[in-house]
Amino acid sequence: MIEFKNVHKAFGPKKVLRGFSLTVKEGETMVIIGYSGTGKSVAIKHIVGLLEPDEGEVWVDGKHVDRLSRTDLYALRGSIGYVFQFAALFDSMTIGENVAMGLRKQGQLTEAEITTRVDEALRLVDLPDVQHRMPAELSGGMRKRVGIARAIALRPKYILYDEPTTGLDPVTSATIDQLMVRMREQLGVTGIVITHDMRSAYTVGTRIAMLYEGTVRAVGTVDEIQHSTDPLVRQFIEGRVDVDDHTPIVAGLPGSLPADVPTRAHG
Numbered sequence: 001m002i003e004f005k006n007v008h009k010a011f012g013p014k015k016v017l018r019g020f021s022l023t024v025k026e027g028e029t030m031v032i033i034g035y036s037g038t039g040k041s042v043a044i045k046h047i048v049g050l051l052e053p054d055e056g057e058v059w060v061d062g063k064h065v066d067r068l069s070r071t072d073l074y075a076l077r078g079s080i081g082y083v084f085q086f087a088a089l090f091d092s093m094t095i096g097e098n099v100a101m102g103l104r105k106q107g108q109l110t111e112a113e114i115t116t117r118v119d120e121a122l123r124l125v126d127l128p129d130v131q132h133r134m135p136a137e138l139s140g141g142m143r144k145r146v147g148i149a150r151a152i153a154l155r156p157k158y159i160l161y162d163e164p165t166t167g168l169d170p171v172t173s174a175t176i177d178q179l180m181v182r183m184r185e186q187l188g189v190t191g192i193v194i195t196h197d198m199r200s201a202y203t204v205g206t207r208i209a210m211l212y213e214g215t216v217r218a219v220g221t222v223d224e225i226q227h228s229t230d231p232l233v234r235q236f237i238e239g240r241v242d243v244d245d246h247t248p249i250v251a252g253l254p255g256s257l258p259a260d261v262p263t264r265a266h267g
Contacts, residue, residue, distance in 0.1 A: 001060075002059070002190075003058070003059040004022045005058070007019070007057070009039070009053055017039050018214030020039070020214060021056075024192055028206040028207060029205055030192050030206070031194075031204065032192065032211055033196065033208060033237075034236070038212060038213065041163075043211070044194060047065065047080065047160060047192075048077050049065050060158075079156050079157045081150075081156035081158065081159040082159075083147045083162065088147065089146060090135070093134075093135075094131060095122070095146055096118050099121055118131060121153040125148050127145055127146065139172075140167060144164060145179065148176075148180075152183060152189070156189065159183060162194045165197050165200050166197075173197065173200060177203040177204050180204045202226070206221070206222075212232060218230055
């Protein structure tokens with residue numbers, strides 16, 4: 001289980017998270033929606049210790065993340081896969097080398113075992129026999145699938161997906177959605193998905209939380225969010241410009257994040 005307890009985070013004068021509280025239960029896929037710059041990606045970076053809260057606590061499986069030693073933090077990260085927004089593959093490495101990178105860093109498997117694990121992960125995302133190809137040879141959707149394969153090669157308990165369908169056509173987006181559902185149903189992975197794509201949110205989510213001005217504005221099942229009477233929730237999920245009282249909601253809401261966010265590094 002992952003728990004955010006009254007988390008606050010600011011970057012200089014910018015207050016991004018302002019009492020963010022949310023519980024992610026084992027076996028579910030929690031989708032976090034909200035306007036650009038409201039701190040969705042900032043929130044999930046606290047889970048793996050890339051950021052520390054200014055106030056509040058983040059717990060994973062009963063462990064207080066920002067109080068973990070370096071060794072214990074590395075161990076925690078080994079149970080969490082992270083799928084980056086733009087796949088974040090290394091262009092100078094083959095697909096197989098990209099997928100194997102985390103396994104080699106762990107240093108617990110032989111090369112033969114790593115090769116087997118890489119093959120298994122690529123088959124799970126329907127990309128067999130691409131190990132020797134380079135990222136530039138693959139489409140955007142295929143690179144996203146390689147990013148998922150790299151995450152699941154670690155056999156994680158949790159996977160964090162940061163805008164997994166951004167920049168993809170509708171058919172490819174639907175393929176990525178089905179892969180995320182497969183990860184939950186076949187592997188039992190607990191997921192957190194950051195997205196603006198409501199079609200994707202409704203497909204992959206077991207619950208949806210809306211982040212607004214640094215706090216959770218609403219949280220519920222897909223059906224509960226679809227039928228919410230909150231005007232701000234309705235505005236977002238329907239893609240309308242104004243709420244019912246005609247107050248415009250514009251980009252750059254309070255808490256918008258600077259482009260170069262500093263993160264906590266542990267080597």
